[in-house]
Amino acid sequence: MNILVCVKQVPDTEEIKIDPITGSLIREGVAAILNPLDACALEAAVRLKEAYGGKVTVLSMGPPQAKEALKQCVAVGADEAVLITDRAFKDADTLATSYALSMTAKQLGEFDVIVCGKHTLDGETGQVGPQIAEHMDWSQVTHVMDMKVEEGKLVAVREMEDGREVVEATLPCVASVTKASYTPRYPTIKSKLAAGKKEILTLSADEIKNLDKERIGMSGSRTKVAKSFSAPTGQAGMVIQEETGEATGRKLARILHEAKLV
Template sequence: MHILVCVKQVPDTTEVKIDPVTNTLIRQGVPSIVNPFDKNALEAALQLKEKHGGSVTVISMGPPQAKEALKECIAMGADEALLVSDRAFGGADTLATSYTLAAAAKKLGNVDMIICGKQAIDGDTAQVGPEMAEHLNMVQATCVSKIEVAGNVVRLEREQEEGYEVLETRLPVLITVIKSINEPRLPTVKGTMKANRKEIPVWTAADLDVKEGAIGLKGSPTQVRRIFTPGQRVQGQIIQADTAREAAAGLVNKLIEAKIV
């Protein structure tokens, strides 16, 4: 079984700052990490590989420095890694990103399962995985908390607000996972040494069967007009009184003064 895991290098959200002039994220000098949900996706793939055999490939679309995220995934146990990187991909929204990643998945071929994190912590859209499935005409299941494979049959549990939904489907399938599915392992010394020696191939737009008008900014119908930090919420006021009746009367007076009632 060949499992493809999609990962994204994201800024550490505890360090994110916004440029007040351009209203864009300041990435210079901000530490980057592997998207936490994608680590859960990788761990799920590695557990399936250990149980059923096969191989795990990690793929990322991003700038050249995203190789560091891929090397961390190799250190965790992934067999192969692939970076999709080109200036032509710049400015891509989720639709253009998913289209590009789907094209890379098609070129790889023989992919039985694609696992993605539920969402990236920098965008929180949870759209790339499902959109990839649509581009690939592949069965999809989102918010998965458990994966079991028996031959060609995949049994999945999806976490719901009031319980779990159990599904069965057949390979190939695209799955997005949530954090409760597992606890990602740490990179090993042996894995880190392997990652340091690993040459990660880079595919550009010329290497993929993509349409120029469907990638990058040209292929992105969504455009961010402005990013801003909401103003600090005004703190409420506690009405002090000896009795509940006096407190209620004080509240009514405050509401009248504010012309709310």
């Protein structure tokens, strides 16, 4: 199987802040990580490769430093890594992004499956995967928590709010996956070292064939961000459960005391 995985490097959102004046994300000083659900997408792809043979390519659109995220993918099973990077891609919305990714996919080869994470930590739109399927004119399955290939079709288990659904899709197809069963593996020392030396193929907008420049970046974007703001967030609760009621009470008292609440 020839599998493509689309990934994105995102700011570690535990730390995310929005500039109150410009309304854009403050990225300075925030660690960039591989989008967690994209790591699950890669894991899903590598498991398909392990089951049916073939090759896994990872593709990302982003600044040159996104190579780090791609190297991370190579360390856990991606065979090839491609970064499309160009100022012309800047300020792309999901439509422009999915167009650029699908045009690159067409150039890179004949893929049987394109796997994406369900959504990214930063945008959380969940649109890029389904849009790629539309650009490619392929079938698509979303919310995938397990998949296999049977008689030339992709058989996928979808994670629903009220249960699970098993669907079949003709190949080629786009699958966007959830975390549920795709806990990413750890790299090995050897794979980590090898990934560090791996050459990442870098393509500019000019190097992607038949790319309509009007459909990428800001000019290709149909959505404009009017305003971004930090919503007040509630603090996560905390469960204290010790072996006995007394011990639980004591621990609670100590925490309250240390927080100077009592």
